[in-house]
Amino acid sequence: MIRPFLTLLLIAATLPLHAKVGEWRTLRDEQGNALMVRFEGIQDDRYLLRRQKDGRLFEVAPGLLPDGERTRFEKEASDLNRELEMLRKTVGKPLFAGTPFEVRDASEIAKSLGLRPESKTKHSTSWRLYADSTYRLFGARPYSVALYADASGHPTNLSAVFANKGDFGSTAGQGEEHFTGGTEATIKSLAAAMERDEQAIEKAISSALGEAETQRYGEGKSRRTVKRWDWNGHSLLLSSEENEYVSLSIVPLELAEAGGKTAKVRDSEIKQRLAADVTRDPNGDVYLSQVPMVNQGPKGYCVPATFERAMRTMGITADMYLLAMVGETSIGGGTSVQKLLENVRSQVYRKGRRPKDEKVKRLRIRDVKKYIDDGVPVMWTMRSLNEYNSVATKNTQRRKKVTDWSDWAATIAEETAELVESEQVQANHHICMIVGYNEATGELAVSDSWGPSYERRWVPLGLANWVSQGGLFMILP
Known part of the structure; x- marks a missing residue:
C-alpha cells in the first residue's frame, strides 16, 4: 500500500x-x-x-x-515519460508503466504480455507463457515468460528465458506428452542461438537506457555475472550462462542492490504457515492446498520444476532454469535427482531449512503422513506410465460423485489389483509430489509439474507402488 x-x-x-x-x-x-x-x-x-x-x-x-x-x-x-516511450518501443509489448512493478496490479501486467495463470495460493501468484516462434520481447523470442506476485498481488519478479538447453530444439510435448519426442538441438546450434539472443536484447535495452553495468547476482551455485540496467525502481538483469540459457529478469531495484540475496523466512513463521495450509476434509482426505504450481513445459524439467515448488513452499526463492543449470541438465531436459539435491543443499541450509531423503522398498501411507501433517510436500521418484496416468485422471473425476467412501475404497482396491498384475515397464522415469493422503480409502494425492490441471490427482496406494522407484525427498523447516 x-x-x-x-x-x-x-x-x-x-x-x-x-x-x-x-x-x-x-x-x-x-x-x-x-x-x-x-x-x-x-x-x-x-x-x-x-x-x-x-x-x-x-x-x-x-x-x-x-x-x-x-x-x-x-x-x-518528463524525463521518465520520454524513457518510458523508448522502453515500450524496444520491448515490443506494453510491459512498463510510469510506476514501479511493486505497486502495480500483476494481473494487468500478465494480461499485457499474454501470460496464462499458472498458480495461485494464499502466499503468491504466478503466470507463465511458453511462447510460439512469433512472440518477441526486446527483439528476441523468449521460450518462457513467467511473472511472480506476492500475497497482495504486486509483482516481485518477471523472468523471460530465451535460447536455453531445455527448450531449444525440444520436440517433446506438454504434460504427459513430454515423455515422447526428443531434441533436435546441438551444443553448437544452441551456442549460436544464445549469442544472437543476448546481442539483440542488450542492443534493445541499451538503446533506451544506455550501456549496462555488470555485477555478480544470486546465491550459492546459481550465482552468476549479469548485465544490469536500472530504471524507475526496476533493475533489468541480462544473464548468459555458457551452453545453458539466456535470461532477462526484472526485479525491484533493492533486490539488485542486495545482489539477489533474499531474506530468510523465520522458522516459527514458516512452521505456522505450513500448518495452516493443511486441509482436512470430512471424507478423510488430508492434503496441502497451497503448494505453488510450476509448469515445466515441453521439456524434461520435472526434477528442477518439482524442486522449485518444494523450495517455494518452504519460503525459499527458486527458479527451475537456474536449478537445471546447477543440476547439470542435458539438452532437452533430464536431470539427476541426486546431483540436483547435492547442489541445492547449501542453498537450503543457507535459508535455515534441512534437506532430507529416504529410500523405501514399499511405499506406505505412514511414510508420507508424518510430513503431510506438518505441511511438507514429499518429492517422489516414480514411472509415469500411461496406465497410471489414465487411472489417476479418471479416479480424480469419479471421486467428485462418491457418497459411500467405504464402497469407493473396495472398488478402487479391486480395480488396482487387476492392473498391477501386469508387467512393470521401466520407462517414463519421473519425479512428482505427494501432497496428500486418505488412510481410510488407501489413496495418495499426487501433484505433477505440468500445470493447474495436474495440481492434485488421487491415486490408489497399490497403483503408486506399481510405478514407484522408492525415492522420497523433503525440505524440512
Missing part, C-alpha cells in the same frame, strides 16, 4: 535542477530535519517518492509542493 506524504515533509529542497532521474534528494521539514527521497513515478496525478531509510513508497499531490520543487519533479516526470 502506498501512503501519502505528510505536508510538513515537503517544505523545501536542497538539490540543484540538474539532478538525474532516480537520484536520492534531500527534503526538509519545518524543523529542518533532512529526509532522503527518490522520485519513482506518477500514479493518479500524484508523485511517487521512495524514502531512503526504510524503502517505503509515498505519494504526494503536486499542489503540496513549493513552486521550485514542483518544477524539479515535473522535469523528472
Whole structure:
C-alpha cells in the first residue's frame, strides 16, 4: 500500500535542477530535519517518492509542493515519460508503466504480455507463457515468460528465458506428452542461438537506457555475472550462462542492490504457515492446498520444476532454469535427482531449512503422513506410465460423485489389483509430489509439474507402488 506524504515533509529542497532521474534528494521539514527521497513515478496525478531509510513508497499531490520543487519533479516526470516511450518501443509489448512493478496490479501486467495463470495460493501468484516462434520481447523470442506476485498481488519478479538447453530444439510435448519426442538441438546450434539472443536484447535495452553495468547476482551455485540496467525502481538483469540459457529478469531495484540475496523466512513463521495450509476434509482426505504450481513445459524439467515448488513452499526463492543449470541438465531436459539435491543443499541450509531423503522398498501411507501433517510436500521418484496416468485422471473425476467412501475404497482396491498384475515397464522415469493422503480409502494425492490441471490427482496406494522407484525427498523447516 502506498501512503501519502505528510505536508510538513515537503517544505523545501536542497538539490540543484540538474539532478538525474532516480537520484536520492534531500527534503526538509519545518524543523529542518533532512529526509532522503527518490522520485519513482506518477500514479493518479500524484508523485511517487521512495524514502531512503526504510524503502517505503509515498505519494504526494503536486499542489503540496513549493513552486521550485514542483518544477524539479515535473522535469523528472518528463524525463521518465520520454524513457518510458523508448522502453515500450524496444520491448515490443506494453510491459512498463510510469510506476514501479511493486505497486502495480500483476494481473494487468500478465494480461499485457499474454501470460496464462499458472498458480495461485494464499502466499503468491504466478503466470507463465511458453511462447510460439512469433512472440518477441526486446527483439528476441523468449521460450518462457513467467511473472511472480506476492500475497497482495504486486509483482516481485518477471523472468523471460530465451535460447536455453531445455527448450531449444525440444520436440517433446506438454504434460504427459513430454515423455515422447526428443531434441533436435546441438551444443553448437544452441551456442549460436544464445549469442544472437543476448546481442539483440542488450542492443534493445541499451538503446533506451544506455550501456549496462555488470555485477555478480544470486546465491550459492546459481550465482552468476549479469548485465544490469536500472530504471524507475526496476533493475533489468541480462544473464548468459555458457551452453545453458539466456535470461532477462526484472526485479525491484533493492533486490539488485542486495545482489539477489533474499531474506530468510523465520522458522516459527514458516512452521505456522505450513500448518495452516493443511486441509482436512470430512471424507478423510488430508492434503496441502497451497503448494505453488510450476509448469515445466515441453521439456524434461520435472526434477528442477518439482524442486522449485518444494523450495517455494518452504519460503525459499527458486527458479527451475537456474536449478537445471546447477543440476547439470542435458539438452532437452533430464536431470539427476541426486546431483540436483547435492547442489541445492547449501542453498537450503543457507535459508535455515534441512534437506532430507529416504529410500523405501514399499511405499506406505505412514511414510508420507508424518510430513503431510506438518505441511511438507514429499518429492517422489516414480514411472509415469500411461496406465497410471489414465487411472489417476479418471479416479480424480469419479471421486467428485462418491457418497459411500467405504464402497469407493473396495472398488478402487479391486480395480488396482487387476492392473498391477501386469508387467512393470521401466520407462517414463519421473519425479512428482505427494501432497496428500486418505488412510481410510488407501489413496495418495499426487501433484505433477505440468500445470493447474495436474495440481492434485488421487491415486490408489497399490497403483503408486506399481510405478514407484522408492525415492522420497523433503525440505524440512
